[in-house]
Amino acid sequence: MRIELTVNGTRREADDVWxxxxLLYALRERLGLPGSKNACEQGECGSCTVYLDGTPVCACLVAAGQAQGREVTTVEGLAxxxxxxxxxxxxxxxAVQCGFCTPGFLMSTKDLLERNPEPTDPEIRxxxxxxxxxxxGYEKILDAVRAAAVAKR
Incomplete structure (x- = not known):
């Protein structure tokens, strides 16, 4: 089947979707957007986090067909x-080491700061x-979230 969706502000089509x-597979393999990572395939690690109509979701748990006609923002769309x-x-x-988890942390942090521009440490966690x-050990990631909160104000 073919799905049509808006990805990072651009109308896109993916053919031969089974x-x-x-959604993660479609983004990475059909649309050439490798930023979201395929790690656990069970929605446990957050590495594949994208926005679907402005809400963060684990793309590994969303069927590509569910994105038909909807808007998706990937980590590539942040900058x-x-x-x-x-x-x-x-x-x-x-806060970036191997980088595998980074896309998910970036998307989750962006969502947090849009909802709460001055989060406390417990809210960040x-x-x-x-x-x-x-x-x-997560401390550099927490430092990055705090710094991003200050930068966005």
Whole structure:
């Protein structure tokens, strides 16, 4: 089947989508957007987080057909001509190690700061609870979220 959706502000079509194919697979393999990572395929790690009509979702758990006619924002869509303040803060604070979890953390952080521009540490931890990192002790990630909050004000 063919699905038509808006991805990062551009109308796109994906052909030969099979029934039950994940949005993550369609984004990565059919539309050439490898930013969202395929890690657990169970919605546990957050590496595949994208926005679907402005709501963060695990793209591995959403059937591609459910995105028909809808708007998707991937990590590739965060930056314009310059990095988004969230992306910049992650770079400056060294919150990126292997980078596998980074797209999910960026999307979750962006969502948090849009809803709550001055989050407390417990609010940050709660917002990022659905994202797992195997490389860090999370402190640099928390530093990056705090710095992004300051930069966005």
């Amino acid at each position: 029934e039950g194919e994940s 314009g001509e310059e990095l988004d303040p969230v992306q910049q803060a992650f770079v400056e604070k060294g 709660e917002a990022l609870a659905g994202n797992l990192c195997r490389c860090t």
